[in-house]
Amino acid sequence: MWKDRFCQPIRDLLADDAWLVAEEGYHPREQIVYESIFCLASGYMGSRASAEEGFCRRTLPANYINGVFDRSEAFQRELANTPDWCKLKMYYQCEPIAPEEGNTPEDYLRVLDMQHGLLAKRYVTQAADGRRTKVEILKFLSRAHGWCGGFKVWLTPLNYGGLLEFENIIDATVTNFIDFPRFRVKHIRTTDLRALDGLGCYLGCETRDFKLPVGTAAGVRIVDEQGRDILKSRAFRPYGETACEFVDAYCREGQTICVEKYAAVCTGRDVPESQVAETTRARLQAFVDTGFDAELQAHLAEYARLWHRADLELTGDDRLQKALRFNIFHLMSTPSRTDNRTNIGAKLIHGEEYGGHAFWDTELFLLPFFDYVFPEVARNLVDYRYLLLDKARENAVKNGFRGAKYPWESADTGDEECPAWTIEPDGSCYRCYVADYEHHVTAAVAYGGVHYFELTGDEDFFDREGLEILCETARFWVSRLEYNAEKDRYEICKVTGPDEWHEPVDNNAYTNYLARWNIRKAVEYLALYKKEKPEVYARLAQRIDLAEDEPKRWSEHAEKIYLPDTNGVIEQFEGYFDLADAVIDEWDENNMPLWPKALAEIPKEQRCILKQADVVMLMYLMEHEFSAETQRLNFDYYEKRTLHRSSLSPSIHCLMGLRVGESEHAYQYLCRSAYVDIDNNQRNTREGIHAASAGGTWQCVTLGYCGMSTTDTGELCFTPHLPEQWQRVRYHIRWRGADLRITVTQDGVDVEQENGTQPVIYLCGGERRTARRI
Amino acid sequence: MWKDRFCQPIRDLLADDAWLVAEEGYHPREQIVYESIFCLASGYMGSRASAEEGFCRRTLPANYINGVFDRSEAFQRELANTPDWCKLKMYYQCEPIAPEEGNTPEDYLRVLDMQHGLLAKRYVTQAADGRRTKVEILKFLSRAHGWCGGFKVWLTPLNYGGLLEFENIIDATVTNFIDFPRFRVKHIRTTDLRALDGLGCYLGCETRDFKLPVGTAAGVRIVDEQGRDILKSRAFRPYGETACEFVDAYCREGQTICVEKYAAVCTGRDVPESQVAETTRARLQAFVDTGFDAELQAHLAEYARLWHRADLELTGDDRLQKALRFNIFHLMSTPSRTDNRTNIGAKLIHGEEYGGHAFWDTELFLLPFFDYVFPEVARNLVDYRYLLLDKARENAVKNGFRGAKYPWESADTGDEECPAWTIEPDGSCYRCYVADYEHHVTAAVAYGGVHYFELTGDEDFFDREGLEILCETARFWVSRLEYNAEKDRYEICKVTGPDEWHEPVDNNAYTNYLARWNIRKAVEYLALYKKEKPEVYARLAQRIDLAEDEPKRWSEHAEKIYLPDTNGVIEQFEGYFDLADAVIDEWDENNMPLWPKALAEIPKEQRCILKQADVVMLMYLMEHEFSAETQRLNFDYYEKRTLHRSSLSPSIHCLMGLRVGESEHAYQYLCRSAYVDIDNNQRNTREGIHAASAGGTWQCVTLGYCGMSTTDTGELCFTPHLPEQWQRVRYHIRWRGADLRITVTQDGVDVEQENGTQPVIYLCGGERRTARRI
Numbered sequence A, B: 001m002w003k004d005r006f007c008q009p010i011r012d013l014l015a016d017d018a019w020l021v022a023e024e025g026y027h028p029r030e031q032i033v034y035e036s037i038f039c040l041a042s043g044y045m046g047s048r049a050s051a052e053e054g055f056c057r058r059t060l061p062a063n064y065i066n067g068v069f070d071r072s073e074a075f076q077r078e079l080a081n082t083p084d085w086c087k088l089k090m091y092y093q094c095e096p097i098a099p100e101e102g103n104t105p106e107d108y109l110r111v112l113d114m115q116h117g118l119l120a121k122r123y124v125t126q127a128a129d130g131r132r133t134k135v136e137i138l139k140f141l142s143r144a145h146g147w148c149g150g151f152k153v154w155l156t157p158l159n160y161g162g163l164l165e166f167e168n169i170i171d172a173t174v175t176n177f178i179d180f181p182r183f184r185v186k187h188i189r190t191t192d193l194r195a196l197d198g199l200g201c202y203l204g205c206e207t208r209d210f211k212l213p214v215g216t217a218a219g220v221r222i223v224d225e226q227g228r229d230i231l232k233s234r235a236f237r238p239y240g241e242t243a244c245e246f247v248d249a250y251c252r253e254g255q256t257i258c259v260e261k262y263a264a265v266c267t268g269r270d271v272p273e274s275q276v277a278e279t280t281r282a283r284l285q286a287f288v289d290t291g292f293d294a295e296l297q298a299h300l301a302e303y304a305r306l307w308h309r310a311d312l313e314l315t316g317d318d319r320l321q322k323a324l325r326f327n328i329f330h331l332m333s334t335p336s337r338t339d340n341r342t343n344i345g346a347k348l349i350h351g352e353e354y355g356g357h358a359f360w361d362t363e364l365f366l367l368p369f370f371d372y373v374f375p376e377v378a379r380n381l382v383d384y385r386y387l388l389l390d391k392a393r394e395n396a397v398k399n400g401f402r403g404a405k406y407p408w409e410s411a412d413t414g415d416e417e418c419p420a421w422t423i424e425p426d427g428s429c430y431r432c433y434v435a436d437y438e439h440h441v442t443a444a445v446a447y448g449g450v451h452y453f454e455l456t457g458d459e460d461f462f463d464r465e466g467l468e469i470l471c472e473t474a475r476f477w478v479s480r481l482e483y484n485a486e487k488d489r490y491e492i493c494k495v496t497g498p499d500e501w502h503e504p505v506d507n508n509a510y511t512n513y514l515a516r517w518n519i520r521k522a523v524e525y526l527a528l529y530k531k532e533k534p535e536v537y538a539r540l541a542q543r544i545d546l547a548e549d550e551p552k553r554w555s556e557h558a559e560k561i562y563l564p565d566t567n568g569v570i571e572q573f574e575g576y577f578d579l580a581d582a583v584i585d586e587w588d589e590n591n592m593p594l595w596p597k598a599l600a601e602i603p604k605e606q607r608c609i610l611k612q613a614d615v616v617m618l619m620y621l622m623e624h625e626f627s628a629e630t631q632r633l634n635f636d637y638y639e640k641r642t643l644h645r646s647s648l649s650p651s652i653h654c655l656m657g658l659r660v661g662e663s664e665h666a667y668q669y670l671c672r673s674a675y676v677d678i679d680n681n682q683r684n685t686r687e688g689i690h691a692a693s694a695g696g697t698w699q700c701v702t703l704g705y706c707g708m709s710t711t712d713t714g715e716l717c718f719t720p721h722l723p724e725q726w727q728r729v730r731y732h733i734r735w736r737g738a739d740l741r742i743t744v745t746q747d748g749v750d751v752e753q754e755n756g757t758q759p760v761i762y763l764c765g766g767e768r769r770t771a772r773r774i
Helices: A028-037 A273-290 A292-310 A318-333 A360-375 A375-387 A389-398 A438-457 A461-479 A511-532 A534-543 A550-559 A614-621 A628-639 A649-660 A661-676 A691-705 B028-037 B273-290 B293-309 B318-333 B360-371 B377-388 B389-398 B440-456 B459-480 B509-532 B534-545 B552-558 B614-621 B628-639 B649-659 B661-673 B693-707
Strands: A020-024 A045-048 A063-065 A084-092 A104-111 A118-126 A132-141 A148-157 A160-169 A186-195 A200-207 A213-222 A233-239 A242-251 A257-269 A314-315 A344-349 A419-424 A430-431 A482-484 A489-491 A709-710 A716-718 A728-735 A740-743 A748-753 A761-764 A767-770 B020-024 B044-047 B063-065 B083-093 B105-111 B116-125 B132-141 B150-157 B160-169 B187-197 B200-207 B212-224 B233-239 B243-253 B259-265 B314-316 B346-349 B422-423 B429-431 B483-485 B487-492 B708-710 B716-720 B728-735 B738-745 B748-753 B759-762 B767-770
Touching: A020 A028, A020 B187, A028 B063, A045 A132, A045 A344, A063 A084, A084 A132, A084 A148, A084 A213, A084 A257, A104 A292, A132 B377, A148 A160, A148 A292, A148 A482, A160 A200, A160 A213, A160 A257, A160 B748, A186 A213, A186 A233, A186 A242, A186 A273, A186 A375, A200 A242, A200 A482, A200 B360, A213 A242, A213 A273, A242 A257, A242 B132, A257 A273, A257 A748, A273 A292, A292 A318, A292 A728, A314 A691, A314 B552, A318 A661, A318 A691, A344 A375, A344 A691, A344 B614, A360 A375, A360 A691, A360 B459, A375 A438, A375 B243, A389 A461, A389 B150, A389 B389, A438 A461, A438 A511, A461 A511, A461 A534, A461 A550, A482 A649, A489 B422, A511 A550, A511 A614, A649 A661, A649 A691, A649 B708, A661 A691, A691 A709, A691 A728, A709 B314, A716 A740, A716 A748, A728 B314, A728 B483, A748 A761, A761 B716, B020 B028, B044 B132, B044 B273, B044 B346, B063 B259, B063 B614, B083 B132, B083 B150, B083 B212, B083 B259, B116 B200, B132 B293, B150 B160, B150 B273, B150 B293, B160 B212, B160 B259, B187 B212, B187 B233, B187 B243, B200 B243, B200 B273, B212 B243, B212 B273, B259 B273, B273 B293, B293 B728, B318 B661, B318 B693, B318 B748, B346 B693, B360 B377, B360 B440, B360 B693, B377 B389, B377 B440, B389 B459, B440 B459, B440 B509, B459 B534, B459 B552, B509 B534, B509 B552, B534 B767, B614 B628, B614 B649, B649 B661, B693 B708, B693 B728, B716 B748
Parallel strands: A716 A761, B716 B759
Antiparallel strands: A020 A104, A045 A063, A084 A160, A104 A118, A118 A132, A132 A148, A148 A257, A160 A242, A186 A200, A200 A213, A213 A257, A233 A242, A314 A728, A419 A430, A482 A489, A709 A716, A728 A740, A740 A748, A761 A767, B020 B105, B044 B063, B083 B160, B105 B116, B116 B132, B132 B150, B150 B259, B160 B243, B187 B200, B200 B212, B212 B259, B233 B243, B314 B728, B422 B429, B483 B487, B708 B716, B728 B738, B738 B748, B759 B767
16 A cells, blocks of 8 residues: 555555555656645645655645735736745755756655545655655645644655755745746735744735735754654744745764644734734744644544545445545635635636636536535635625626626636736737626526525525525626517627637527526515515615516516527527537547547637537526427537537536436546546646536536435435446435435435434435435 | 857857867756856956856856945855846747756857857757757857846747747846855845836845845847847736846747847946936946947957957967966956955855955965056055055954954955854854964065065055055064063964964964064065155154154064074974874875875874965065075975865965976976866866966966066066977066066067067066067
8 A cells, every 4th residue: 555655654644545646756747737636725725735845847836825816917816826835945965855857766656645635755865976865744734724734754864864954945936827937927025034933934925916914934843753852953044035944953874853844824814914923923833832743633633524524435436436535625625614705716726727716617516516515615605706796796887787797707806807818828819708708607606696595595695695696697687688679589699608619609598598597586586585585575675776676577588588499409509500510520549529620621610619518508507498308419419519628518418418318428528527637637737626627526426426406395306327337326415404424326325314403305216205314 | 160060140259269168068967167167257247157048956146246245144244146137038838948957958069258258058959849949149248348248049949930938037036055055145135126118127136234235137139130129029027036027029940039138237336326226227228229249349349458468378288278268367357447445256256155255365366467467457456455454453453463454354344254153064063263363364465565566666556555554564463473581582373374274373484474574574665765755654654653663663573583494394383393294195086185094093283284385385475585495395395295275275386396396296286276167176166266276377377487577676587497398478467567578488588568668678597688669
């Protein structure tokens, strides 16, 4: 087992191989990918797995903090790379002890322990003069106190001894897009560097635009095998934007010494600005006082609790089992449990792509996982949209509409962050129309809120926030509709659906359906509230200045929205069927579809080929609007024309494939979605973890293969169809205040209830059952 | 020839191979050595030859400015590493175009053109994807305007084309001792980063201790083969302590584009502090307005003038010829022609070792070259000591003496910079007694001033400065002497001579002789001035509060200074002959002497073995005090016991070897001295160029082999003894206002006079001749 290759203290902590993702052998050019794969997140911040030892040439070190954004010279506000506390340089007589390009270490092994939220590494370096050093490192970001992180280094000079030197570093020279010169931006300004006597060093900085202060403090201890402090000397060195503490210790040949690095972070989001420095110090002091091992134990207890709720046990495919946990691990580690002013970026907090912005991915791909598994986090995510509702209102007005129009990309302020212009690596600039035309995100926000409410029954949310969002988004759509007098119908012209390769188009089926759903749902809930909760209705009506006849007028609009013919293949947008047509007939070595050669000479927007399938997505979300036959027909038609160049596409094709009986295809899509980052199968994992894939993968297994759903009346329902090779799937959900353990086998479904006052009823095979108490 | 491997514009500029020092093939671990060897200096600043392209792992980039020192956390004030303006990163689609560890470029050739003060480089990189790019770079620091430097890059994408991207960088993250963590110190603080619209970017900083402002500005142009501006876009990016200007340009496959980088520097030493930023900008503007090529021509004209005066042509040993020029090139390029508040560091301005401090090396090893070749620079160097005379007076008082005691290591303030404590790489600390006991530097300063005066006849200096230095240093020695009543003699106890392996000792022969010389010379000149220039005498007497009888008292002291017996071997210090004795009987593969094994177990200070020979040095300086036989005897004795672990030692052994007829040994010492850096034969060239070796080497050839000297009456005199293999030596000196061309052959000496009103008379072979007019 991998853990057996580590020293005893690490071996004692690590899980079995089933829970480990491993990097075997050192490949300098792959480090940047592993930095994402092995990124640790604490719910407060994320720390990419750049080498603690420094000296890597190809690296994207990053410490992102949930909610800390900045724009400066960038095209958009983006998660700001904050000071890197994760460096500890090690030397013997000025020569670094580190893996380096051109000096490949021996027996290099790094493992991510997903069960425990740990990152462990070991190798032996050989210096030019033949000195060999064994290095083993264990890193964690405390899930118990998300602002704390640290690591231990066990260092063994194998064939020499003497004074080892270390630099405890906090590095604020960091930028975003460090290896992309055109986009490289520095988001922080260093304001303060100082020694924290006896504790370590401190670096204060602030974001450049909003001057949000960020404090980082770090200290080291060096102990021998008996735990005795052997740190010899300590000197603080301010290097401009790098706080450095130089320390040293003697180590005999063959002796192992242990260097512990402690770090703590605080921002002006956590405490009043004037208290940031002192709180940072206090957090570091608390971490040091608690001690590395005790804090680690608290962290492990938190991960045990998290996994008890979130694990998805799969018997029958070990590789897929690991990938499922990999996706869940990163997904559940990212969002805050307490902060409803932050959301989840499209690449989680694991990379810089998309600036850490929330997209519609949150509502349609991520929320179902949180709704079922961590509803308290889901509440934060829906709160986030409510807290930015005013900005969405401004955004509607700015674009000439009413109600609330949510931005395509959302950071901390709720402003539209999607840039109007983009530059390609070859230097070509192009006008990016996404923010102008891709409006379906607003329906997704409404959809997410309604489904959160319907799944969790959180009336507090819906009364105070959800219904308001639903109405204001409905209002947006009503104002967005254009009346076609000739045809006596409402249309949405110049719009872009999820398939961004055709933009803008008229009457995109996906958008029109979603707009109608949004308006209808608002009208429906308003009617219900008017009747059942008149005081909530009245308060809302006043808040949003709702005219008495407005719901009726909305309804009239909704019912006249143009929708394409649903007998047969649904046209993705008006005119789609006129495009140059061909089906995909070639796949690459990874089984990814290739552009049909027949269409090679035709511009993208004049071809039928899709980036991702709007209609398939639509049918997934609006199952009851389409007959089973229509769904099968459309899946067949569009699948042959979809290149899946969005990581959102495969999971939906898995779910729809299952629904229409294409189980073999479905399984391929499941794999594509599940392995996207663990296998780096889109070659862009260096930029972060695909959040939507992670959430979509969870949906594939639970909502797809296990057939979990809710009825119109809000009852939990199961219609499982496990693949032959799966013996069992087991997972937990929180359902109306109770923790349920769901076990799906080839023989059926078993639901066990761990707690809660009311017995949980569920449907299975048309049968109504009561969950077994355990 | 090497120049034929370059593109036409570079080829047209470069000298023939005889003037070039070449680095063939790229060796990452040797870069740091070539950074010293290829360092360019302008008299204003020095720019180490770190790769312009960046991305080197092992590099010590440095831009030192004469007179810009700082201490901060260092042990001593040191030449502060100021912002590196010498970087221009180049990319194609984010992939650097640069030599890197693990990506060795093809056909790599770099040459230092000593004749023209140019550095040229060429190679072909191959990227991982097979793209090949030819790169050729030509760099210079303008000798016409020393604050300007720049380079041109000719870039040819050999098998691809597209948008090339560049970063014009001013990097203020620089530190001293960047690869020596324990000593690494940052000396500057960035205060200002901004774009200079249409011109480039600006970075303002200040030294951390004295807040001396340093401005750096840099701009780029990109032109095609026809010289047309093809720069496409320009964006300023402030990265904390790095000012960066991102620029790009299209380049077709096989096309060559040329990127010109212009930089200019200004400090608070040049102009009032408030004008630094504006002056920096104006200097850059002037450089850009002049144009790269026109400034380069002005630079070449200056080097032509410098070499006309400084070249040392040697026919008969091409390798040695190149080494002689190499030493002269770096030596003459370093000091300012106009600034008498700076001196020359022991490693020139080419590296960080010894902090850029002036030692006695200046007076005894460097001054003779400048006295004869560039007396205007020599004047600055002696002025420097006068300007710091008050500090030397303070230093005397602080140490309990009178008069002026010069510091062992001298930076800008004149304070003693030699630290009292030192740490070795293995972590051991030791008390460094050099500043406490090594007093002979004070005599060296007096000696340098007197010889400058006697060689140049610069009465202005001696009247206003030199005599005052001479008297105050004499006063120091008088106060330093201790009277031994028992023996009725004056002694200097607890003192260290040049041989630092024996410290402190009593009555070091070298020190006692120099002290006597210093006092005697003061008395002698005071007597002369009293008689010949009574007004100067009177003014001085008042200035230094000279009592009427003081010279007489000095003289009484001087004549009673204890000196060892000069019949036979002179004892280096009292008790030296009692030390454990053995002679060197083994040499390493480089012919460097090794410790005699017989003494292996005995502590260094109890062994007769010397770092460098005091007595040999003494006899070189005080020829007339010792008989020829005594000199021969002592050379023989001490040579067998000297390890030459100071780079000051070989040149003196060459000079003395010649004098005593050991011509074969002498030639070996000449080579050791001449090749010390060009061959990196002490393995420490990475830290800078050995100034004393450079100056000593010049002395070996001119004062040694060509036998140039001056008589007591101030007449130029030649007693040449060329080695058989040398056909001719030719060089210039400036002698009493006239430029002389000296040609020494196996047949004799020819002196030609280029200018001057008075005919120059010289002695040769006992004959008095008149220089031929040319």
